[in-house]
Amino acid sequence: MNICVIGTGYVGLVTGTCLADFGHIVTCVDNNEEKIDSLNRGEIPIYEIGLDDLIKRNTKENRLFFTTDLKKAVEPSLVVIIAVGTPPQEDGSSNLNHVYDVARDIAHLVDGYKVIIIKSTVPVGTGRKVQQFINEILEQRISPEYLNSNPDASSHKPHYDVVSNPEFLREGSAIEDFMRPNRVVIGIESDSALAIIKDLYRPLYLFETPMVITTIETAELIKYASNAFLATKISFINEIGHLCERLGANIDHLARGVGLDNRIGQKFLHVSPGYGGSCFPKDTSALVHIAKDVGCDLKVTSATIEVNKNQKLMMIEKIADLVGDLTAKTIGILGLAFKPNTDDMRESASITIIDGLQKRGARINVFDPVAMDEAKKVLHNVTYAKSAYDAVKGADALVLLTEWNEFRYLDLLRIKKLLKQPLFIDLRNVYEPERIKRLGFDYVSLGRGSVRSNEKVNSKQ
Numbered sequence: 001m002n003i004c005v006i007g008t009g010y011v012g013l014v015t016g017t018c019l020a021d022f023g024h025i026v027t028c029v030d031n032n033e034e035k036i037d038s039l040n041r042g043e044i045p046i047y048e049i050g051l052d053d054l055i056k057r058n059t060k061e062n063r064l065f066f067t068t069d070l071k072k073a074v075e076p077s078l079v080v081i082i083a084v085g086t087p088p089q090e091d092g093s094s095n096l097n098h099v100y101d102v103a104r105d106i107a108h109l110v111d112g113y114k115v116i117i118i119k120s121t122v123p124v125g126t127g128r129k130v131q132q133f134i135n136e137i138l139e140q141r142i143s144p145e146y147l148n149s150n151p152d153a154s155s156h157k158p159h160y161d162v163v164s165n166p167e168f169l170r171e172g173s174a175i176e177d178f179m180r181p182n183r184v185v186i187g188i189e190s191d192s193a194l195a196i197i198k199d200l201y202r203p204l205y206l207f208e209t210p211m212v213i214t215t216i217e218t219a220e221l222i223k224y225a226s227n228a229f230l231a232t233k234i235s236f237i238n239e240i241g242h243l244c245e246r247l248g249a250n251i252d253h254l255a256r257g258v259g260l261d262n263r264i265g266q267k268f269l270h271v272s273p274g275y276g277g278s279c280f281p282k283d284t285s286a287l288v289h290i291a292k293d294v295g296c297d298l299k300v301t302s303a304t305i306e307v308n309k310n311q312k313l314m315m316i317e318k319i320a321d322l323v324g325d326l327t328a329k330t331i332g333i334l335g336l337a338f339k340p341n342t343d344d345m346r347e348s349a350s351i352t353i354i355d356g357l358q359k360r361g362a363r364i365n366v367f368d369p370v371a372m373d374e375a376k377k378v379l380h381n382v383t384y385a386k387s388a389y390d391a392v393k394g395a396d397a398l399v400l401l402t403e404w405n406e407f408r409y410l411d412l413l414r415i416k417k418l419l420k421q422p423l424f425i426d427l428r429n430v431y432e433p434e435r436i437k438r439l440g441f442d443y444v445s446l447g448r449g450s451v452r453s454n455e456k457v458n459s460k461q
């Protein structure tokens, strides 16, 4: 099948590459020339495990192409996938300009039948508006005035279907998530489009992937509801983490004890400095906004957002309380990306925390295995170190912010020697408190009071 994917970011590039790997012929389009040029040179603009090899294999086998020429990509394609960004606006709503611009461009280009898939995360009603824009342009294209002034134009109105197919991949495991999703959600109204979508995802039948086939509106809302629920789990456990600290309980044991209940599940119950990334902050705010527009006050999601904002600010207080007056103190930060295995810095807790520490006079040394180039676009007046050890040299405290695997096996005795004072603030609960304390550190993590032996879990961690 010939497919065109518009928007070659974290979602579009992975989608296009994986569909090419399924055996389809895919052209990825972006209006960012630099990005397309680098892809055509074989340089991958984002960090995503396994993506590099998959792109190389599929371009070599002539199934994957990159271009800025929308016409060239859309014309031969049966399926056109919109995967452009829908960034947040000041009021929390989503900016849909990219989606609507692309929809209008497609409407000028469609000729024969096309299935137009909206993969970007968009508010309920966007699919309908896209249909409306395309219809208006197609009507203009067959109007007598247009045909008179464009004698070569066809008087035949092209047929098309709009489908909502939100994406659930996670950065850091995007290929695995796309190739083996928990489910595929399809908001659709036409049987012929459904047959094409089923064909598009045929390799997933091997794994008996469930397909949720529903209306366009429901599909659009499923994406927001899923992200809001996951974000709520994170804010909930972060709040309970503070309670654990006050009561001398252990959040890690608690999360395990709670999460082993099948009705709850263990995932997304890890205490943290707050969720970030391009999805949860944006999608929770957008959901509250979508609901407000129809007179619904989403109290749980609003509280989730509030708790998360406070969580990031409370981390600044925590560090300041432990280090003391931050003026001219140096803090060595390990990890900048919003989570491990990605270079994405969007809404990362590190941005808020570093900004807060700097405002109190701290000097900041940072190290992240892959996100430093992205970090340079948003973090200023920080020293970018060459390694974790370089970052903590002469620092008054080490703060672990992103739990990259390489930070799980630090040479702690070397770290201790490099630090000005042995203060280790672990905001991801990577290390065992007793072990670190035995090495002579002042070690502070989240939600872990004193651990008594009778609390120890027969753990399979």
Ligand SMILES: NC(=O)c1ccc[n+]([C@@H]2O[C@H](COP(=O)([O-])OP(=O)(O)OC[C@H]3O[C@@H](n4cnc5c(N)ncnc54)[C@H](O)[C@@H]3O)[C@@H](O)[C@H]2O)c1
Pocket (backbone or CB within 6 Å): 006, 007, 008, 009, 010, 011, 012, 029, 030, 031, 032, 035, 083, 084, 085, 086, 098, 101, 102, 119, 120, 121, 122, 167, 168, 169, 170, 171, 278, 279
């Ligand atoms: N990043 C994620 O983990 C994730 C997961 C699921 C869903 N989503 C959703 O998918 C969508 C895309 O997210 P992303 O993270 O890939 O965004 P991104 O910012 O990484 O990529 C968007 C791309 O679209 C391109 N673009 C914008 N306007 C264009 C136009 N008119 N023509 C061609 N290209 C254009 C941009 O240049 C950019 O390369 C968003 O709606 C997001 O909410 C993201």
